[in-house]
Amino acid sequence: MSRNPYYDVLFDSVQIGPVTAPNRFYQTPHATGMGNMKPNSSATLRGIKAEGGWGVVCTEYCSIHPSADDSPYTYLTLWDDEDAHQLSYTSEAIHAHGSLAGIELWHGGFHTNNRETREVTIGPMAGSTEYMQPGQVRAMEISDIKAFRKWHRDAAIRAMQANFDIVYVYAGHEYLPFQFLSPRFNQRSDEYGGSLINRSRLLREMIEDTLEAVGHRCAVAVRLAVDELQGDKGITSEYEGRKIIEYLGEMPDLWDIALGGGLGNDSCSSRFSPEAYQEKYAGFVKTVTSKPVVSVGRFTSPDTMVGQIKRGVQDFIGAARPSIADPFLPAKINQGREDEIRECIGCNICRSANNEGVPLRCTQNPTMGEEWRRGWHPDYIPTKHRESKLLVIGGGPAGLEVSLALGDRGYQVTLAEANDELGGRVVHESSLPGLQHWIRVRDYRRYLIGRMSNVDVYLQSELGAGDIEEFNADQIIIASGSEWRRDGVGTNVHRPVEVSDKAQILTPDDIFSGVELSGDVLIYDDEHYMMAGALAEKLLLAGHSVTYLSPAMMISSWTTMTDEQEFIQSRLISLGINTVFTQKISRIEAAKLITRCIYSEESFEHPFTNLIMITGRLPKADLYYQLEHLKPVRIGDCFVPSSIADAVYSGHKFAREYGEEVANIKPRRERALFQSVSLPLNSGARS
């Protein structure tokens, strides 16, 4: 297949200062949860992005000095020459495919705790750190600013020695240089505070320093949060954000435009933002500077990308999440395979990996984070080991992924789905407010499976144990999903609670199967991911009075990991939700929920008209046990209920490993190596 000429513009080379990007696909810096402790995983991941056609591939945030220690989160370091040596493997992996390697130098200022290094936290002003904890921030004196500039300059030189082509000055996401820019954080009265010129002084000096140190060989990029989304209190793209670019516009070789005010604004989930959502803020930049501009916006549509270039919004197609969901997105467009793009659904499960300090995972791309550890490639899977006839029961995320991956391997696969459409839980979940893009999990797989002559799909085919036995498959794969519990067992309650025979309990399964509600609704959430909040939103929009009750202290508390929690709670408050926190279920009477304070024995009664329980889930595993003599396998929620990402991963893992000796499957591990050094232990006598 050949490339659609309409997309040719995306493959123009673009000059960035002293270096040239081979095309306009620009993987902007993004966290991987790997950092300096997982250099092999990290380098391999970036190499795969370059192999997939991203003309520029950047690292994640890279600390320039021990006073920028983001533990317990994972991050890169360029504190010394060993770090530079370590990072040279990443630039090499990127260069191997002809792409440019960018590195995001970083200092977090008061956004770090320095728990590991025990350095004092510094910032433009004395005050509290970003995190709620007892340690305070020391205001930087002029001598500290000088020292900081030297740290940055030294790190830039090390980045050049590590063969990076683009070196970042990072003034985004409320990190140190941005803290100096924003009047919210900088009320200094010296030459670094007050007027915008003064607040921009440090950024200007950093650009000058970096250009002077490495500008002859490396491009210098500035990542700027052009709007904090805080209105007049902060930097806005209409006023000060624009003025900064008017003032410094021609200095760096490239502008990477982002949003400030928390990472959740910049990598906003699809529930709260459409594709190209940052154009509103970044759109003006090219009218003010002649330098190349890049910005993100969850771009997955090649037509939208062409529009960005042709309308002069930006020179590159900036992407973090779309490059995670499909590292081969550019290659697919280049090869006329754009219909095969695995589109990001905007669920932000990738963000949760960084927030939990673990390697990157992705709902759409099960190979993400496994490139080095398991040797999984996002666009290639080994062919079958022998002929086998496989039967998959259930066409949800797990069943679809296993069918697709086994089909790709060349096996003969039959997929039976009880419903009249494929998708399982994503059909329901994507019907919730803002979650419509989640259906891409189904659509991507359904489309590719539909083209395979070796995968047969049967809808409206609820199979029983007898049907399955008759089919005589070499391997039965059960992906029949899960159901929500009705007995109160959830994160905070470990034994089934007493439930009156007369109590009418609803779960999300009832709502999705079409049960009509009238009157007030009480939602009890002891799951803590998105379901309770999203159902509450749906019911509020439908005109119900809704009370959200939970043992947690906030709505949908785990969504702090996907950077969505504040958005969810704000939206539900604006829709008039009632909330009751820190209570857990004790029993359910006819029309009354009895709860108990999680800190005391105090008991409460909550009369209800409709009660929806969102607690744990149980695997729908009857078939599995009925067929045990045929050695079926269970995957996805039917094995253990979890996220869609885990269901897809489970299906993919089974397909990759099918036919392998389990004993031979040993994921590689990154290890901290013992260094033999002489320690000054017991060197002095104690009196």
Ligand code: ADP
């Ligand atoms: P997962 O997330 O693990 O893929 P889902 O609940 O999304 O799980 O999907 C399970 C799918 O399995 C549903 O679409 C359901 O209709 C289907 N299913 C369950 N039992 C059977 C069965 N006996 N025969 C065919 N399909 C089934």
Ligand code: SF4
């Ligand atoms: Fe997109 Fe979700 Fe994958 Fe992140 S985890 S890249 S948001 S599909």
